[in-house]
Amino acid sequence: MPVEQRTKDHVLGLIERVQAKGLRFRDEQITMAHGAGGKATLTLIEGLLAPAFGLTELADAAVVGDVAVTTDSFVVKPIRFPGGSIGELAVNGTVNDLAVGGARPLALTLSLILEEGLPADDLRAEVEAIAAAAVAAGVTIVGGDTKVVERGRCDSMYVTTTGVGRVDPRAQLSPGSARPGDLILVSGPIGEHGTAIMLARGEFELEAPVESDTRSLWPAVDVLLEAAGPSLRCLRDATRGGVASVLNEIARASGVAVTVRETDVPVPAAGTGTSQSDPFRKGPCRWPTSRSSC
């Protein structure tokens, strides 16, 4: 048996073993790891949340009739970073979960949790960013909610957006539909958003001109559906956990192995030192409509 075949068999065996035993949530308390997009997150989702709510498929947007709905909380800090801000991210993240779910984004709701003492100018800036991002993405903000919590009980602001979209009849997308021989297309350089956030937090002792690439993906998805329609298996907006998380998710859902040639992955030069090692060390991280801010 050639080496490549033995490697594939080994990987497929690992996938089957993980799938067979299922995940049980046995931790005694919540740690940062449960939100980091790795195995602890997956265990929380697949071992506690999904079974409690009777959820099965791990997709970004759930379908109710011909309507798709998806929700996400954004807790990114700092709230403003090169290339974007929490408000813009909260719109694009949710719009994109609809888009990659094969639904045309129509409307958003917005729930704000604000920290006592938040400067009004910071709030005003985010409200403007949200409004501008919604216009750019072609969605209407139809309503929302605002809560204020005591100083320190929030990090400036947390934003939860829920998107409602119309399922596009051209789309037949599911993470469980990948088949041997399928190709993976990466639409642009990876790791830019995550690297921009980490740099803005000062987590590395370096400076680099890396900007978040947050934007609405519906125009690209629309063109892709028109060109390739039903031959597309699955689309994803790689967020928390990165491209590796997306590939893990598809591999687990479809029961296939994925071959990644590292040299074929578009890593931008400025981010090489940080993002090159990062996107591939994390595991899958989603429950049905999860998407992360960073």
Next chain:
Amino acid sequence: MPVEQRTKDHVLGLIERVQAKGLRFRDEQITMAHGAGGKATLTLIEGLLAPAFGLTELADAAVVGDVAVTTDSFVVKPIRFPGGSIGELAVNGTVNDLAVGGARPLALTLSLILEEGLPADDLRAEVEAIAAAAVAAGVTIVGGDTKVVERGRCDSMYVTTTGVGRVDPRAQLSPGSARPGDLILVSGPIGEHGTAIMLARGEFELEAPVESDTRSLWPAVDVLLEAAGPSLRCLRDATRGGVASVLNEIARASGVAVTVRETDVPVPAAGTGTSQSDPFRKGPCRWPTSRSSC
């Protein structure tokens, strides 16, 4: 002119003056008052959020096609209290915003912000409470998101629920549709939930057997729509700000005055000392889909 007529004219004059001048958000920072359901909240909503997003009508649920959607963040503390918990409240609150908007609740999404260090048993209890409340309300939880924030950056957990419902053709409801001569029906004792929370927080130096009355209102709304259908003007689930807030909202939206006979308002005996004075001192507090946890 009789005294009652002069009072009515005075109140109508006040309403017109408030409506005419509009509200401007001029505060320099966010304070707890912006979340308390009074004038500061209204100013934040009507003076900043609603105009930025092009929102006009202040209803609990927004309509997209024949689908109604509403969202709410729940930040109540303590997370468990006599008669309920944050998870149960997050389901019922959102289901009820659909119901009083004249929509049959179908599905919920759920976004959890968890505090690092949260005991797993507390999370498990809330997940079970959410699942049980969803079954009781006849809604499916179709997906969600989970984030973890550093210890202290959240109060155990914050829960955001978004509800999707089907607009019921029997319902023709709007806060702006009240007319002179309409009657206000209060379906049960007021102030129980708010009083239960304040007692659980130890905000009063007294103990009383008051329990939150959190539950799904769709069965009651369903019966009401069947019996009275299009002759109903507006329904509300009185939450943050209480019944007074609801009446203010309707009065402002419809340009009418509301006569309240205090002795006709059902105040439960055990809550008299606290809730009797409370529900009527607060102003309106909503933007289109707002609903509060306490």
